Amino acid sequence: KDWNGIDEVVVLRNPKGASVRVSLHGGQVMSWRNDRGEELLFTSSKAMIFKSPKAKAMRGGISVCFPQFGKCGSLEQHGFARNRVWAIDHNPPPPPNPNPNDSTSLGKSFIDLILKPAQEDRPHGFELRLRVSLALDGNLTLISRIRNIKNAKPFSFSFAYHTHLSVSDISEVRIEGLETLDYLDNLCQGERFTEQGDAITFESEVDRVYLSSSQCVAVLDHEKKRTYIMRKQGLPDVVVWNPWEKKSRLMTDFGDEEYKQMLCVDGAAIEKSITLKPGEEWTGRMELAAVPSSFCCDN
Template identity: 30%
Template sequence: MAAATSVVVLDRGNNTTCTINLHGATVVSWRVNNQEQLFVSKQAVFDGKRPIRGGIPFIFPQFGPWNYGPQHGFARIIRWNLEKAPERLASGDVEAVFSLMDNDYTCSLWNHRFRITYRLILREKELHFNIGVYNPSESQPLTFNLLMHTYFKVPDVRRCQITGLYGCTYVDKTRDNTVFREVRDVVGISEFTDRVYHNTPQEHIITNVVSGRKMRIQKYNFPDTVVWNPWIEQAKELPDFGDDEYPNMVCVESGHVSTPLMLHPGTAFEASQILQVM
């Protein structure tokens, strides 16, 4: 297939667009009034094999290292189907639907049947994500993790603050997976940060994103929030990430990762996220 057909663009007018690469159904751009909201590394690789560094990769069925296959599972490194091409709704918003189901490759790593539908709606200042995971098996339960690995573009991560984490316990992956409780009302980032916060509220606000604005994250059926920035030492170890890019991004990720989800045969799980430029 030609490279041009591997990208789907939702265009709402007024320079508000969302671009999805079918490789991993990765959202690689979200522009509001022509301002890019997502970070994609200048060194990101678009070879249709490796994950794309930045934007919003789709993490399934595993978060982190995986005994059966690639880190963070296979959903971010295989081609998805465009189930429904971008279509303008009566509201003026634009939606598209993507899907992924088990195939020979996924079964060779992880012998389970599944079907994912991924619906994106581009509104004036919002991007809506609706995810459904269905277990079509008649006998086998489906156990998995799910995460939206969102990279936000920021002018200087040291000036960002994240709300909605106070009082939550978190696993600190930079400190031997020790569990702590967050005591800060707002969380700032000034060092290598890799944390999985548990049972987080449905809303976070990140201050000082593009143009000094705020970004609101609303999430449903995603009990965990991952916060990540590689800082300078880790950035140097990532071949597809510029050594000097870490100040310009922060990952605040909605997911179901601290405990696996289990779907009984014939049942479905739904989760959603709304990103809003305030």
């Protein structure tokens, strides 16, 4: 039980001392620490930690946005999955096309969670499975499998792993791997622009969906001499968000100055929604590594 005695929190550890905390509330990853005990994910000091089963997602960590991203749809912002209480899946079915080189469970510490629809949910016929795993090298992997159960109607959805990275100083951070891509700018009513070819740096509010990126994106934190590597499959888009000063002041669960220590980089499927016919399954995988020096994606 967590400190409110309401939601269960699962702690994964590897033999070197790295750890991951996952809450059944939202299936949210609340913490990811390396073997030196350093926290790699941002959580706001003002975050409201799940005070009731109906509480909203905590501000920070990694939350699952499903079946909607943002406000584009009839549901609450980023969909309902992050606001629900999930269950532990004790007996998940094997993946449809197992990859012999995929060591998702080998030598790893992992937990399988499942979210099934409530009576009123639309779409109704889904099963959402999430495996969170911590590898021996400290890498964190999230694999979501969404199934349209037999005899249900076809449905479409968007998806994102809303990932709050902890950074030393946003002005010293740059993202590589999104250069020259088209993006939708949420600050300009979703208008489409093309990135001009340089690594992305930050000096004001950013809220963009980069489209059809390669599988690897790197976030370089110059001051901390740390690089986050994101590798993804089934998630063509990348959301980049920092609220900067003015918007930070408007968020009740976010400190006024905390935008300096946070950068959201989300592996996502947004521009082209995913459609599943009855019996079909989709997989979205995101792996995060935090390495001590600068790194270039081999895209």
